[in-house]
Every structure is written in C-alpha cells, then in structure tokens.
Amino acid sequence: MSAKAGTGSTFERQGLSDEQLVAILRIMILHRTLENRGFALNRQGKIPFASASEGHEAVQAGAAMAFERGKDILVPYYRDLGLDLGIGLTSYEVMLSLFARIDDHSAGRQFPHHYASKKLGLYTISSVIAAQTSHAVGAAYAMKLRKERGRAVLTTFGDGATSEGEWHEAVNFAATHKLPIVFLCENNEWAISTPLSAQMGQPDVYKRAAGYGMPGVVVNGFDPVACYAVTKEAMDRARHGGGPTLIEAKCYRILSHTTDDDDRSYRTREEVDERRKEDPVPAFERLLVEQGVLTLQSLEDLKASILAETNEATDRAETVAYPRPEDLFTRLHEGPWEPWQ
16 A cells, blocks of 8 residues: 555555545455355355456455446456446346346346446446457447547456457557557456456557557556556546556455355465465555544444445345246347348
C-alpha cells in the first residue's frame, strides 16, 4: 500500500475522497464475499461451476473507479467480477447468473460469471481466451469512426491471453489506428496451470507496448489506489484522442482456476500461503483504518451489510424459475427480430 502506520509516509489518495475510498473497499469485500458464496453453492451442489479471483480485488475495484458510467464501455474477461460490480452490476444479477434463472440477462443461457448489460456498457464476456480484445477494439474503432470524444473502451485479460495471436492482432490494430482503448492485463502469474515462466520469455507484459508504438505502464495490482490512478490517466488520454495504452497490473491468483480445478497438482501450498500475505483486501482495510477513513466499528458494519446483501441476493435468486424450453429462441437479439423467418 501507499502508506503504513508508523512509517511516517504520507498516504497518496490520488484525489479520491473518503467516500470514494470506502466505495473501493466495499467493492473489494463484496467481490470476495460473492465469489466465496459461489464456491460454497458449488460444493452444496446448487450450481455447477464457479470461478474465483482472490488476489485481483484491488486492481478491479481501482480500475472500476476510473470508469465513467453512461459513457465508457467495459469489455472484461471471465475473472472480472469486481470490475463488473464496480461499474454497477448488482449482487442479485450475479446470483441470477450463477443459478442460471430466467431473469438473468441471458435468460440463464450463459456460463456463470458471463454477465452483460447494455445499460451499464458491459459487453458480453467471451469464454474464448483473448477474443474479447477484438470485440473491444471493434467498439473503440466505432467510436473513432463516429468522431466521438469523451468516452473510451476498457478491456481486460489475464497474462495467458497475451500468448494468443488474437491479442496481438487487437493491440496492433488499436495502436495503428490510435483507438480510444485501454488494455489492462491482470497478470496473476498463472494461465490455468501454466506458470508465467513457461509461457513467455519476457515476463513484463507492459514492455511489449513499445513494440506496437503505444505507452506501457506497470502497476502494483495489490494497491487499488495506484491501479485507479494509472487507469484513470490512460482512460483520460484515450477519451481525448491520445490513443491506446497497455497497463500491466501484477497480482496473484490465490485460489484454484475454478471449482473444477485442483491447483495442488501444479503449485505448492507453501507458495500459495506465502503469497496470501500480500492479500489486498485486509491490507486495504488496515490502511483505511490507520488513515482515519474508517473506524473499526464502521468497517465491521460495512462487512455486515455486505454479508446481508449477499444473503438476500442468494435467497431471492434461488426462488426464481428456470428458463422454459419454449423460451429457447427468445431474447437472442436486440429488437423484435425472430429467428427462422
């Protein structure tokens, strides 16, 4: 973090108010609480699948604070629950997705965690690794063709995506056409079971930016305020004609890839336990208490309210009906168009 008690260092809040700092922490805790609930529901046999991103909370909550609702577009990947929550997705919508119920945005058709919301500017997530970067570049290209200013696209991906050809094509196209887009790499050091050392000769993803002719920046992915600052700078530049930026946020995936993965087969418990010491959630809690932004009581009240929200969303979503077979070909396209006609 930017400051620690007793060091005498000054907390650099990057222009964020107390309310904004608490909002960032709230998203971080809600992110973790909802994902823990997803794992619990899977183990109870109530949902078939869940993914997790413990260790990513800081970069996502910080980046979300730099997103301008009603203007910007977010094209995330499947491990971006915190970002989705940060731009306005609700806990209830998350649970509808996990339970695959009829009131879900996709009417229960999509994989869990594959959210979408036209209202929020949240693009449908693609399960194909790196495919979302091409979708994001297309949206940014449309903004440029329409001569729009004051808005930009934020797209995210893991380190594994940067080994895909589609990622390179997207970054190259964006740089060539100076598109209003920010590429945010959440480098958690694991592409499912493949370590960073086995997938790239240059482990610093941000250094690739120079080869495409765009700015590249690295940030501590465990520091939400730092992540906010670099994302805001890049988004502001993109919104006003400055072209794309590649950001690398170095973090760590603490849990398994998904509920279907046993990470003990490719990394030791000692490694995970050591890296958990960097956990951004308790670290940011301590920082805000130390800086007088929160009291211990207000922190506990915040956690209690988040747990209550999660419980209410879970109970409410579980009572919603499943999709009906006759609804299979509805809600597939925008507008009244009907298939097979």
